[in-house]
Amino acid sequence: MSGVRLLVGTRKGAFVLTSDAKRKDWKVDGPHFAGWEIYHVKGSPVDPNRLYASQSSAWFGQIIQRSDDGGKTWETPGSSPEDLKGPEGMPKGESNKFVYDGIPGTHMWYDGTQHPWEFKRVWHLEPSLDDPDHVYAGVEDAALFESKDGGKSWNELSGLRQHDTGPKWQPGAGGMCLHSIIIDPENPKRMFIAISAAGAFRTDDGGKTWKPINKGLHSQYIPDPHAEVGHCVHHIAMHPSRPSTLFMQKHWDIMRSDDAGDSWREVSGNLPSDFGFPIDIHAHEPDTIYVVPIKSDSLHYPPDGKLRVYRSRSGGNEWEELTKGLPQKDCYVNVLRDAMTVDSLDSCGIYFGTTGGQVYGSNDAGDTWNAIVRDLPAVLSVEAQTLS
Numbered sequence: 001m002s003g004v005r006l007l008v009g010t011r012k013g014a015f016v017l018t019s020d021a022k023r024k025d026w027k028v029d030g031p032h033f034a035g036w037e038i039y040h041v042k043g044s045p046v047d048p049n050r051l052y053a054s055q056s057s058a059w060f061g062q063i064i065q066r067s068d069d070g071g072k073t074w075e076t077p078g079s080s081p082e083d084l085k086g087p088e089g090m091p092k093g094e095s096n097k098f099v100y101d102g103i104p105g106t107h108m109w110y111d112g113t114q115h116p117w118e119f120k121r122v123w124h125l126e127p128s129l130d131d132p133d134h135v136y137a138g139v140e141d142a143a144l145f146e147s148k149d150g151g152k153s154w155n156e157l158s159g160l161r162q163h164d165t166g167p168k169w170q171p172g173a174g175g176m177c178l179h180s181i182i183i184d185p186e187n188p189k190r191m192f193i194a195i196s197a198a199g200a201f202r203t204d205d206g207g208k209t210w211k212p213i214n215k216g217l218h219s220q221y222i223p224d225p226h227a228e229v230g231h232c233v234h235h236i237a238m239h240p241s242r243p244s245t246l247f248m249q250k251h252w253d254i255m256r257s258d259d260a261g262d263s264w265r266e267v268s269g270n271l272p273s274d275f276g277f278p279i280d281i282h283a284h285e286p287d288t289i290y291v292v293p294i295k296s297d298s299l300h301y302p303p304d305g306k307l308r309v310y311r312s313r314s315g316g317n318e319w320e321e322l323t324k325g326l327p328q329k330d331c332y333v334n335v336l337r338d339a340m341t342v343d344s345l346d347s348c349g350i351y352f353g354t355t356g357g358q359v360y361g362s363n364d365a366g367d368t369w370n371a372i373v374r375d376l377p378a379v380l381s382v383e384a385q386t387l388s
Contacts, residue, residue: 004343005070005385006351007051008359009038012377014053016071018387023349023363026372032074033065040338040381042125043070047132048385052151054122054137062121064137064151078152119143124338126181129188138178142169142195144207157207160193165212165229172196172232172251173297179337180236184243192246192261197232200248202261213261217250234277235337239286247289247316249279249337254291256316267316272303278340282365283348287315290342290350290366292335300355301332309352311366325369326360333358338381345386353379 006017006026013031032038037056044050053065053074065074120140128134133150143161145154169176177196184190189206192213199214217231224230232251239245248255248264253274255264268274273293282288289312295303302308306329309322333354343349350366353359357376362369 002345003387004345004349005043005048005387006341006359006361006372007041007043007053007071007381007383007385008353008376008379009041009053009338009381010353010357010377010379011037014038014041014055014071015373015376017359017372021345023343023345023361024370026361028373029071031377032071037121038380039121039123040125040383041071042127042383043385044127044132044135045129046127048387050127050132050150052125052127052135054125056121062119064122064125066151077147077150120175123177123179124181126183129183129185136181136183136191138181138193140175140177141171142176142178142198144178144181144193146207157203159203159208160201160210163201163210163212165198168227168229169195169198170230180233182236182238182246184238185240186243190243190260192236192238194233194236194248196234197251198229199231200233200236200246200261213257214264215262216257216264217255218253219251235279237279237281237289239281242286245286245315247279247281249276249291251275251297254279254316267312269312269317269319271310271319272308276335277337278335278352280340280342280350282350283342283344284346285313285348288313288365289315290340291319292340292352294334300334305329305331307331307333307354309350309366309369322362322366322369324367325362325371336380338383339379341382341384343384343386349384351382351384353382355379 003020008015013034015030017026019026039054041053049070051067055063067074122137124138126136137145144157147154180194182192194200201210202213203210219231222230234249237247244260246257254268256267257264276293280290307326310319312319333356340352348365350362355378358374359372360369361372
């Protein structure tokens with residue numbers, strides 16, 4: 001019998017929510033890694049039982065966790081019993097080391113000062129499309145890593161960080177994070193990534209070389225509003241049936257590209273605000289996209305205190321508000337960049353989590369919403385797995 005599993009990362013642990021195909025009644029399992037920040041949890045598209053989680057702590061550092069049974073149990077790939085010195089037997093961060101490739105070097109800002117490259121946390125995990133042991137990780141400060149042994153060891157795809165525009169990259173308000181990784185299902189050597197605040201990049205050779213793909217973006221408050229890099233991209237999305245079409249939620253502006261990122265045009269249309277963090281696409285309708293606007297870059301809450309998801313069925317410009325079942329008074333939560341997802345059942349399900357700890361779901365493509373759970377810690381990420 002088919003169903004859905006939601007993988008939820010929060011400020012204080014991970015939760016696994018499961019339901020049957022009706023998606024009305026949900027079982028909540030967790031917290032896993034209670035008290036730890038879980039920035040992202042994602043499952044392999046070829047093995048639904050293989051999950052990866054990014055676990056971090058100011059005290060014990062960054063750890064990658066792996067499950068081979070759908071989240072019932074977890075292990076730290078490559079760790080030994082000597083590593084298990086943290087609270088409640090948790091690894092203290094000595095395993096899963098991410099080591100930058102080549103000469104570490106320094107990072108040059110616009111003011112001419114130099115700062116060493118620094119790895120703080122894993123923002124996004126992206127399992128490959130054909131091998132459950134092959135997974136990519138986007139980290140802060142911005143770099144891309146891959147593991148081909150299920151997370152036991154990691155190697156940097158250093159062509160990105162060593163791109164000659166690198167000295168012009170700078171952190172956004174949340175840090176200089178590599179937060180979006182998209183693999184082209186028709187060409188696994190082609191990937192798209194996004195960095196805050198540098199912009200979007202594409203590789204066509206498996207990560208050896210990279211091209212900035214920011215033509216058409218406009219950003220205030222940088223020396224050149226139309227610069228090749230320096231744009232604060234919040235999230236990018238692609239429908240697998242149309243890999244040359246990308247959608248972007250930027251720091252102001254909803255953008256669309258139909259040429260694999262070579263050029264972009266704005267499709268914000270009639271939105272009440274074009275500022276937000278997540279953007280996602282209907283599983284079966286590649287021109288149906290979803291965003292959650294918030295008021296501004298300084299006021300991270302919904303306009304008028306009304307939590308509204310906006311849907312465009314035309315690939316942008318024309319938007320409709322989706323409110324049935326969502327709070328329309330005194331709501332001041334935010335929805336972060338990896339906190340929206342879709343399932344692939346016949347009636348596409350849409351899900352998102354908030355900084356107030358609510359996870360909302362719709363089993364009818366956004367027409368109506370229900371709170372699956374209300375009182376989790378602040379939600380950092382939500383990923384859906386369709387189960388058969």
